[in-house]
Structures are given as structure tokens and as C-alpha cells.
Amino acid sequence: MERVCVIGAGSSGIAACQVLSARGIEYDCLELGSEVGGNWRYQNDNGMSSAYRSLHINTSRQMMEFKSYPMPSHLPVYPSHFQIAEYFDDFVKHFGFRDRIRFRTEVVSVTAAPGGYTVTSRDRDSGEETSRVYRSVIVANGHHWSPRMPEPAFPGSFDGEEIHAHHYKTPEPFADKRVLVLGIGNSACDIAVETSRVSKRTFLAMRRGAHIMPKYLFGMPTDHLTTSPLARFAPKWLQTLSMSMMLRLSRGKLSDYGLPEPSHGVFSAHPTVSDDLLTRLGHGDITVKPNVRELDGSGVVFEDGSREDIDVIFYCTGYKFDFPFLDGAEFPAVSSEDNEVSLYRRVVDPDHPGLYFVGLIQPLGAIMPLAEAQAEWIADLESGRAALPPVPEMKAEITSYREGLRRRYIASKRHTVEVDFLHYQRELKAERKAGAARV
């Protein structure tokens, strides 16, 4: 019973496997699909990838690469999902732990057991169930795969097709259709841009405005600016002011493109990154609408009272955090319907020693190197190099993190696990140091 179980072999799961391997900690990794890569494996046969055919990451290669294995320099600054999946394959091959991953294995339950956790899994091919007790469990099953539809549902009924962004793959099936895309996150912008090239009309409806960030500013990948020395040392208000000014200088006012001006600051919402949206709006190929008021048979009525005939609605309304193998009553820390999470430093469930979550964060930046840093801390804890603070202290940290979120971000189910890339890296480093001093 000295092993750790890693659930999922997506980007966070393989980051954890690599660190455990390097630190000599025995583990098994269980993966539902036939390949590594999770969300970044297009048409992943685990059914959990939300990648569409044209997807490119919206953080730069230098921001997303694992620190232990830089991305090859021949890759573009913003690689495609094909290139990212290949990079993950190479990562696993390079560190030689593919044989530690049990593919096509579904975790059906994790329950507390004396000294650890019983993990029950099912072989997808034989249907055979196996239970094994592990000392610790690292959950890395991703948080962008379980579709969240509008809540409450819009009144009325709709005769056309309703599709969540998770299921969108290519624009061709929507040629000559009247398409409505709902939301103003990254999925909504990408899907509206794509469908607008083939559709009869594309409408983009949103309940609030968003700051649209370009992929490049002044010839530099935008996230190189957000990790620049200014971002490292300047207070948040100064970063906000300078980014707002740079956006204003480079692309003018959003209302000039027909978008609502956001009423929140530029770092008060998860960034929406799109180079194409403003151009498509300028071409008149996307029409902006306010939120949906009601579904109306062959069309939709919007909050401004206008009505449009619509054939297809894309709900780009985000994702639910979903751990189908954890019973909500036993693990309330991650079982809120509203994506609220109660984890010490976004990783540790204070009430369940040895239960960790990797990659359950939404950075201004990329998850991968942060998942790697989280795994290093977990490895410290597992190898006895570091210890956790007392439970009340962990709970106080969770409360203060939540208060910080409430102060900074607009209230939305998409803003419950936000972290600043640099700040969170520093936080984990400090925690590892403090943890070592507690031993």
C-alpha cells in the first residue's frame, strides 16, 4: 500500500507522473482513453477533449512548456493541438514512464480506506473491475470537459440544433445556416470566427462585455508582456492600467466594433484572446447581440427585444468541475454545483490527507508548468520532505483565497480557481519552503 494513484494522463496527470518518477515515488496512472494528452488530444477516445480541429493554444509556447522539458524551438509560438499532443507523447517517451500508465481504464470510485483510499477501476475492454488501496491519490481528470448549459435554462423551446462548445469540431456542417454563438469566452470567439466563414449569418450573444486580448502586442506574444519585469514587480493596479492603455492604443474602443464595453477591469475576468474576432466583426460577418431572453421555436428573442431566425445555437457557456468517481457527500470540498473548490493552495483537501488535485486551476497563463510545480510540492509531502500546516490554518487560507477572488473578479462560475501565473509559482515555492521547515 505504498503507492500513489494518479487519475488521468492529460497534461496535468503526466506532469505528476514525471515528477513522481523523478523522485522515486511508486505510482500507477489510470487513464480512460487510449493515449495521453487529455484535452489536447483531438477526438480523444476518452470523450473528454473539447479540442476542435483548428484549435491552437492561446498562451505562448514559452509559457506553456514543462520546465523539465522545453518545447522544441521549431514549433510555432502558438502551437496547434496536434503539435501539443505530439509534445506530450515525446515528454512521456523522454522520461520513459508510458508503461506506468494503464490506458483504457475508467476510475469508477475513490473512497477513503484505513491509511489511504480504495480506487476502483474498470477495464474498458474486458469490463473487469479492480479495487486497490493506495496511500494517496492525485486527481488530474481535467476541468474543461463536462458541459455547463445556461442556468437556469432559457424559457421557451427551440426547434433547431443546440450544441455545447465541447462537441464542436469543424465549421463545415454549419455552412449556410443561421448560427447563434452564446458567450464571450475563448470557445465562443473561436467558434463564432470559424462558423462566420461558412454560415449564412453568425450572431454572437453575450451577457457582458469582455476585454479582447490579441495574441501579439507590439510584435511580442501578449503573455510575454504579462510575465515581463513590469508584471513581476509592479502592483496590480499599475499592470491593469498599462495593459488597458496598450489595448486601447493597439485596437481602440471595443464599442467601435459593436461590442459592449466591459464594465470590469482588464484583469478582473479570465482573458478572452482572439486576433480574428475584431476583424470578423469589422467585416460584418458576425453580428453582436445581448443575451438570450427566450427561445422562440425557429428563432431566439434577445434581451433588447430583437428576434432572429436561428438554425443552430452553440452554448459556449463553460464547464462544470466534475469528479464522477468522488461521492459528493464524502468529498464536499470539490462537489459544489457552482465550481466552488475548497483546496489548500488549490491542491490539498484539508479533510482528506493524501488526496490531491493537480491542474484544478485557471491561470492567467498556462496550466502545464504550474501543474508541474504542484506535483513537486506533492512529491515533497509524499516523501516526508515537507508537511502541511494544521487543518484550521489550511481552511483559513482557503477562505482568504476565496475572499481575494471575490474582490478581484466578476462573479461567475468561471472564476473560482483563478491564479496569477507568477504569483502562484511564488506561492508554491514559499509553501514548499514552509512545508520543509515544518518537518
Ligand SMILES: NC(=O)C1=CN([C@@H]2O[C@H](COP(=O)(O)OP(=O)(O)OC[C@H]3O[C@@H](n4cnc5c(N)ncnc54)[C@H](OP(=O)(O)O)[C@@H]3O)[C@@H](O)[C@H]2O)C=CC1
Ligand atoms: N485557444 C485556447 O487555448 C482556448 C482555450 N479555452 C479555455 O478553455 C476554458 C473554457 O473556455 P470557454 O469554453 O470559453 O468557457 P468560459 O467559462 O471561459 O466562458 C463561458 C462564457 O459563457 C458565458 N455564460 C455562462 N453562462 C451564461 C448564461 N447563462 N448566459 C449567457 N452567457 C453565459 C460566460 O459569461 P460570464 O463571464 O458572465 O460568466 C462566459 O462568457 C477557458 O480556460 C479558456 O481559456 C477555450 C477555447 C480555446
